[in-house]
Amino acid sequence: MSLLEVNGISKTYRRGDTAALDDISFCLEAEHILALVGASGSGKTTMLRILAGLETPDAGEVLLNGKVIAGLGRGDSARSSGIGMVFQNHALFPHLSVKKNVLFGVRKMPRDKKQKLLGELLELVGLRGMAERFPHELSGGECQRVALARALAPDPNLLLLDEPFSSLDMRLREAVRDETREILRARGTAAIFVTHDTEDSLAVADRIVVMKDGRVQQHGAPQEVYHAPANPYVATFFGSCNFLPFRLLGSLERARVSCHVGPPAGADGESGLWIRPEHLLLVKPPAAEGGLCGEVVRVSFAGSHQRVFLKCSGGLSLEVCHSQGFPVEVGQNWGIVPVRRD
Amino acid sequence: MIRGFDKVRDLLAGFPFKLLALIFAMAVLVPLGVVFIRAFGPATEAWAAVVEYRLSGYVWQTLLLVSLVTVIALVAGIPTAWIISAYDFRGRAVLDWVLLLPLAMPAFVAAAAYVDLLGKLTPFYIWVRQEWGIDAFLRLQVIVPWVFATGILGMTLFPYVYLSCRAIFARQSAAAIDAARLLGESGAGVFFRVALPMARPAIVAGGSLVVMESMNDYGVVSLFGLVPLTPGVFRAWGEGEVVVAMRLALFLMFFLTVVLTIERWQRGNRVFGEGSGGGRLMRVQLGWKKTLAVWGVCISPVIFGFFLPVWRLLGWCWDARGAGWFAGHWEAAWNSFSLAGGSVVLLLGGALVLVAVQRAYGSRVILVAQKICLLGYGLPSALIAVGVGAFVVFLARNVPGAAVLVLSTSVFGLMLAYFVRFLAVAIQPLAAGFDQVTDDLREAARLLGSSRLGSMWRVDLPLVRPALLAGATLCFVDAFKELTLTLVLRPFDFETLATRIYRFTDEGRVAEAALPGMALVTLCLAGLFPLSALMKRLER
Numbered sequence: 001m002s003l004l005e006v007n008g009i010s011k012t013y014r015r016g017d018t019a020a021l022d023d024i025s026f027c028l029e030a031e032h033i034l035a036l037v038g039a040s041g042s043g044k045t046t047m048l049r050i051l052a053g054l055e056t057p058d059a060g061e062v063l064l065n066g067k068v069i070a071g072l073g074r075g076d077s078a079r080s081s082g083i084g085m086v087f088q089n090h091a092l093f094p095h096l097s098v099k100k101n102v103l104f105g106v107r108k109m110p111r112d113k114k115q116k117l118l119g120e121l122l123e124l125v126g127l128r129g130m131a132e133r134f135p136h137e138l139s140g141g142e143c144q145r146v147a148l149a150r151a152l153a154p155d156p157n158l159l160l161l162d163e164p165f166s167s168l169d170m171r172l173r174e175a176v177r178d179e180t181r182e183i184l185r186a187r188g189t190a191a192i193f194v195t196h197d198t199e200d201s202l203a204v205a206d207r208i209v210v211m212k213d214g215r216v217q218q219h220g221a222p223q224e225v226y227h228a229p230a231n232p233y234v235a236t237f238f239g240s241c242n243f244l245p246f247r248l249l250g251s252l253e254r255a256r257v258s259c260h261v262g263p264p265a266g267a268d269g270e271s272g273l274w275i276r277p278e279h280l281l282l283v284k285p286p287a288a289e290g291g292l293c294g295e296v297v298r299v300s301f302a303g304s305h306q307r308v309f310l311k312c313s314g315g316l317s318l319e320v321c322h323s324q325g326f327p328v329e330v331g332q333n334w335g336i337v338p339v340r341r342d
Numbered sequence: 343m344i345r346g347f348d349k350v351r352d353l354l355a356g357f358p359f360k361l362l363a364l365i366f367a368m369a370v371l372v373p374l375g376v377v378f379i380r381a382f383g384p385a386t387e388a389w390a391a392v393v394e395y396r397l398s399g400y401v402w403q404t405l406l407l408v409s410l411v412t413v414i415a416l417v418a419g420i421p422t423a424w425i426i427s428a429y430d431f432r433g434r435a436v437l438d439w440v441l442l443l444p445l446a447m448p449a450f451v452a453a454a455a456y457v458d459l460l461g462k463l464t465p466f467y468i469w470v471r472q473e474w475g476i477d478a479f480l481r482l483q484v485i486v487p488w489v490f491a492t493g494i495l496g497m498t499l500f501p502y503v504y505l506s507c508r509a510i511f512a513r514q515s516a517a518a519i520d521a522a523r524l525l526g527e528s529g530a531g532v533f534f535r536v537a538l539p540m541a542r543p544a545i546v547a548g549g550s551l552v553v554m555e556s557m558n559d560y561g562v563v564s565l566f567g568l569v570p571l572t573p574g575v576f577r578a579w580g581e582g583e584v585v586v587a588m589r590l591a592l593f594l595m596f597f598l599t600v601v602l603t604i605e606r607w608q609r610g611n612r613v614f615g616e617g618s619g620g621g622r623l624m625r626v627q628l629g630w631k632k633t634l635a636v637w638g639v640c641i642s643p644v645i646f647g648f649f650l651p652v653w654r655l656l657g658w659c660w661d662a663r664g665a666g667w668f669a670g671h672w673e674a675a676w677n678s679f680s681l682a683g684g685s686v687v688l689l690l691g692g693a694l695v696l697v698a699v700q701r702a703y704g705s706r707v708i709l710v711a712q713k714i715c716l717l718g719y720g721l722p723s724a725l726i727a728v729g730v731g732a733f734v735v736f737l738a739r740n741v742p743g744a745a746v747l748v749l750s751t752s753v754f755g756l757m758l759a760y761f762v763r764f765l766a767v768a769i770q771p772l773a774a775g776f777d778q779v780t781d782d783l784r785e786a787a788r789l790l791g792s793s794r795l796g797s798m799w800r801v802d803l804p805l806v807r808p809a810l811l812a813g814a815t816l817c818f819v820d821a822f823k824e825l826t827l828t829l830v831l832r833p834f835d836f837e838t839l840a841t842r843i844y845r846f847t848d849e850g851r852v853a854e855a856a857l858p859g860m861a862l863v864t865l866c867l868a869g870l871f872p873l874s875a876l877m878k879r880l881e882r
Contacts, residue, residue, distance in 0.1 A: 054785055085789045091782035095804045104800075105790025154790065 001066060002027040003190050004051075004158060009060035009070075011046055011214075020046045021057070022214040028158075028190055028207065033181065035201035036194045037237075038211035044194045047211070048160050051192065052085050064157060084156030088163040090147040092135040098122075098146050099131040105154040121149040124183055141172045148180060152187060159184065161193035165200055177204055198238045202226065210234050229262040235274045242280065242318050245272035248292065260338075275338060277321035282308065282334040292336045294318060299328055310334065356794075359699040363711035366692050370718040370762050373729025377595075380732060381588035388583045392590070396574065400590065404557065404570035404597065407492060411556040412549050414496025418643035419503025419548060420541070424533055425640055427511035428519070430625035431633040437640045441504055442874060444647035446866035448823040448840070449498045450561025451859040454847040455651035456490055457565050487566040495556050497647030502555070503548035510544035511537060512623060519623055529626065543608045550605040557598060558723040560826040561844050571597075575724040576830060584732060591725035602720050652863065658856035671842065671858050678838040681753065682821040685760045689817045690810065692761065693768035698802060701776050701784070702794045712769065719766035727830040730759040734831075753836070759827045764820050768813045775809025776802065812872040819869035823862055 004027060011021040021043045028034045036044040049055040050070055051062060062070040064083070084105075092101050102121055103114055122128050125145035135143060144164065151159055164180065165173045181204045184191050195201050201208050202222045210217040210225060210233075218230040229235035232243070241261065249272075260273035285293055294310030301307075305323035312318060318336060322328055426438055463486065471479040511519075522536045557572065564573045571594045578587040628636060696715060700708040718726075734755040779802050787797035803810075825840045832841065839858040846855035 052785075052789060054789075083789070085786070087782045087786055089780075089782060091780070091786040093783060093787075093801055093805075095801075104787070104792075107791065150786075150790070 003030040003032075003065060004028040004192075005063040006047075006051075007061050007063070009047065009050060009057045009062065011043075011050065011055065011057050019214045021050070024060070024211075024214075024216055026207075026209050026216060026219050028192065030190055031185075031188045032190055032206040033184060033204055034190075034192045034207045034209060035205035036192060036209050036211060037196070037198060037201045039196060039237075041213075042211040043214040044196075044211050045162065046214075048085075048162055048192065048194045051158075052083060052160055082154070082157040083160060084151035084154060084158070085160040086144075086147045086151045086162065086164050089167055090135075090143045092143055092146055092150075094135050096134075097131065098127065098133050098135075098138070101135070101146055102131075102149045102153050104150060117153065121153055124152075124186065125149045126179070140168050141176050144168065144176055145179075148183065152183075152189065156189065159189050159191040161191060163194055163196070165195070166197070173200075180204070202238070210237065227261055229274070231263060232265070232274070235262040240277055240319050242275050242277060243272055244275060244292070244318075245270050245314075245316070247272075248312070248314050248316060249273070277307065277319040278305075278323075279339045280318065280320040281324070281337050281339055282320055282322055282328060283337050285333050285335045292318075293333060294336060296328060296330050296332050296334065299330060308334075310336065312336070356699060356703040356705060359695055359703070360705060360707045362695050363699070363708040366696065366761075366765070367711040367714040369758065370715050370765065372733050372758070373726045373762060374721060376729045376733045376736070377588045377591055377725055380585060381592050383585060385585055385589075386583065388578075388581075389586050389589065392578065392583075392586050396569075397590075399569065400571045400574040401593065403568060404572075404594075406488075407495075407563065407568065407570050408553050408556050408597075410488070410492040411495040411499065412552050414492060415500040415503050415552040416545065416549060418496065418500035420507055420538070420545060422500075422640045422643070423504045423507035423511055424537060425636050427508055427623055428529070428532075428537070428625060429628050429632075429636065431628040431636060432630075433633075433637065437637070439874070440644055441640060442501055442870055443644055443649075443867075444498045445501045445873070446863055446870055447498050447648050447651060448561075448825070448862060448866065449495050449555075449559060450565070450825055450840070450844055450847070451655070451823075451855075451862055452494050452498050452647065452651040453491075453562045453565045454843060454852050454855045454859055455654040456494060457847055458850075458852050460487065460490065460566075487568060491562050491566040491568055493646065494562055495559060496552075497643050499552045499555050500643055500647065502551040503545065506544040506548035506551075507541050510541045523624075546605055546608040550601050553601045554598060554720070557594060558826060560723070560829065565844075565847055572722070572724045572826070575728060579728050579731070579830065584728070587728045588725075588732070591722060591728055594722035595725055598720060598722055652860075655856040655859050655863070658853040659860055662853060662857065670854075671839065671861070674837045674839050674842045674858065675861065677836060678822055678840065681756065681760075681838060682818045684757060685764065685821040686814050686817045688757065688761055689764055689768040690772075690814055692765055693772045693813065696765075696769060697772045697776055698798055698806075701779075701802065702798050712773075716766045716769060718762040719764075721762065723763065723826040726759050726762050727827050730755050730762070730827075731831055734758075753833060755831045756828065756833075759831050760821050760824065763824075763827060764817055767820055768817050771809045771813040771816065772806065775806035779805050808872075808875070812875070815869045815872040819866050822865060 006024060006026050009021055009024040010019055012019045024043075024047060026034070036047060038044045046055065050057050053070060057070060061068050069083070093104065096104070099118055102118055106114060106117065109117070118131060119128075122131060125148055127142060127145055127149070130138070130142070135146070138146065144167075148164075161180075165177050168176055177200060193200075193204070202225075205222060207220065208222055208225045209219045212233055218225055218234045220228075225234060226238050229238065229241075235241045246264075260275050260279075262274040264271050264273060292312055294312035294316075296308055297311050298309040299306055300309075305321050306328060308320045308322045308328050310318045310320065320336060328334070422441055426434065426441065467479060467482065470482055518536055518540060519532055522532045527535065557570075560572050560576065563570055569577075571590055575587050575590045575594070578584075578590060692715070696708060696712040699705070700712060783801055783805075784797055787801045788794070792800060823840055825844055828838055828841055829844065832838070837845075839862055843855045843858050843862065846852065846858075
């Protein structure tokens with residue numbers, strides 16, 4: 001039995017509006033981390049708020065350990081069912097010390113046990129000795145850790161995180177992200193986090209649910225979502241992806257291409273292949289008769305590789321991730337072939 | 343089905359509070375309702391007489407008074423606000439504070455300090471008569487009281503304009519003003535071409551407060567013998583012509599509504615300025631010559647609106663030292679304190695229900711009630727006074743057992759009137775305080791297992807404590823120095839410090855008014871501290 005089951009949740013804010021959520025279903029195993037990914041307006045935050053009991057769905061139900069915790073007429077019951085939440089801007093109580101913030105949700109516990117719990121949690125999030133500080137004395141990363149400790153303190157069955165890393169700067173972000181993952185692993189707490197950052201979701205989650213316009217686009221492991229996207233939207237959402245229409249590929253090439261991702265159809269219904277830039281190589285122009293050629297229009301340096309943008313015949317634009325070392329300059333003509341995968 | 347159940351449960355949540363909120367809204371609407379019902383009843387001959395002989399006088403005096411006072415307040419308030427916001431000079435911090443002082447000087451107390459000067463002008467009158475003839479002399483006798491009355495009101499009310507303009511100069515137009523300076527505009531050019539047009543909503547907001555206060559004033563105008571609408575209402579009320587009083591009150595209401603509508607409309611226009619934040623205004627350093635000039639501009643309204651009256655009142659206090667001292671005032675002081683204290687409890691309790699509980703339940707009913715209660719501040723004092731007065735009489739006549747309400751010992755009517763008039767004063771700082779508690783915090787508390795009221799207690803209230811304190815102080819000071827409502831609605835033989843000051847001044851015993859006057863000013867000064875703290879926080 002899954003820890004959490006979401007069955008056919010729908011939600012419309014105002015009558016006549018398009019649905020914020022339309023028949024959403026997914027499930028989550030114990031001790032797993034799930035990422036709800038989507039652009040803004042995709043409904044991911046609404047879904048999270050329904051799980052938290054902050055909103056009621058119009059249809060469908062949510063089961064935690066087999067018990068219905070959210071559904072029609074269930075109101076606020078999620079609150080009493082052991083679900084914790086980390087808010088986007090942490091929502092630390094500014095008038096309470098770290099200690100009081102962390103212990104806010106812990107009641108009916110003898111004082112010495114509370115003290116022990118506080119010690120454990122602060123140790124876990126790496127904030128030992130900061131119990132008496134106030135939120136305004138903490139850095140962004142520290143605030144995030146206090147928020148995490150506070151949500152973990154009542155020992156929730158499921159932890160929800162709303163864009164937990166979006167308020168942190170790039171360098172801090174990665175560290176806090178990995179740390180959070182380790183902490184959740186160490187406690188064996190299942191978690192669902194909402195993010196618009198695909199990199200965060202690929203790095204942290206065991207399962208990813210991709211949402212768009214209130215619908216689930218794909219539900220799977222990170223590798224699946226990246227390498228076998230269910231549709232063009234998912235393909236382009238997780239990093240850039242080239243679409244090669246069959247009409248521009250020679251029959252020879254077509255036989256060779258084994259590194260394509262996703263379904264053989266473009267966004268406008270034309271049949272072809274999706275190929276990520278790192279799966280394309282630049283070769284000398286006369287490489288293959290009838291093969292793909294293009295003129296370099298822009299080159300941007302990205303550290304470990306160069307991103308080369310080419311304009312090909314037939315109005316096709318391609319991006320190639322070039323890491324072979326030889327120089328490429330704007331205006332040159334290059335042939336393009338897919339990487340051979342063995 | 344289940345959905346309907348959810349709705350019913352939502353409606354029932356916090357039901358007692360919703361009921362209370364509705365009762366408060368009703369209370370605020372009572373005077374307005376009473377006045378409307380009675381004013382359109384059958385008229386007496388007295389009304390015809392008033393229309394024939396007095397009405398036009400009331401109206402033009404009101405309009406003239408209000409325009410003169412507003413102009414004076416704008417002329418004093420806008421330049422001072424600009425100087426404090428845009429320049430840095432020796433003593434700027436002092437002036438920043440000093441310019442708030444007139445707020446602690448109730449206009450009728452200042453009037454007490456000036457009214458005897460009218461008598462000392464005799465040699466001047468004689469000189470005018472000898473030099474310019476009898477006509478000039480007669481005209482002067484009409485003009486001089488106007489000069490005094492409008493001057494006193496203008497000099498004590500200008501800080502409203504100063505405060506609202508300061509807030510906008512310091513924050514909203516900072517980026518635009520910096521840009522104008524970098525484009526080579528000089529000081530005066532920046533002021534007239536950028537700062538002044540951008541501050542227009544603030545000027546209108548501050549100006550409309552001045553309009554309201556001067557329209558509601560009874561003490562100053564009656565001490566100088568002016569008869570605009572407010573004293574007119576009370577005159578009719580005193581003569582027992584209830585319908586006349588109410589119709590005149592409706593005239594006041596009409597003028598105020600026009601002013602407040604303009605203010606509203608201007609606020610709606612405030613599209614620019616808001617987003618252009620980007621830091622504080624860089625203050626230009628001034629040399630000593632300009633510093634002197636700037637000091638002159640800033641300090642002169644304060645001299646007339648605060649220092650001169652205080653100096654005179656203190657002088658009289660000194661003269662009267664030893665002679666019984668405060669003896670005669672204790673009872674009035676106690677009355678003032680208990681009335682103001684009781685009002686604070688009522689007003690804050692009411693405001694908490696209207697603001698805090700509204701946040702906790704997100705209830706639309708309470709929000710509507712809150713909007714209605716804010717209206718109370720826009721009602722003319724004279725209308726509240728006669729409306730509540732007539733209501734209390736009505737209760738006493740028609741509700742068995744309620745006769746005790748009009749007995750000389752009852753302050754029921756007075757409390758009701760204060761409640762209507764000052765509820766907005768309590769609601770506004772409180773609402774501003776609650777705005778700082780984001781929904782995130784409330785939701786976090788609830789997800790950690792607190793109930794709605796529990797999270798209110800553990801999260802919201804500790805966070806809004808400064809706002810609560812500011813609201814309490816503002817209400818206390820406002821109720822403490824209230825004169826107009828108190829004069830009409832107080833029980834027989836019941837005196838507060840304010841009415842005592844007014845009575846002594848009216849009877850020509852200004853020296854005796856000095857001590858309670860200084861007591862009042864001192865208390866209002868204490869009330870300035872939380873106000874300026876609130877200002878500082880709003881500026882940040």
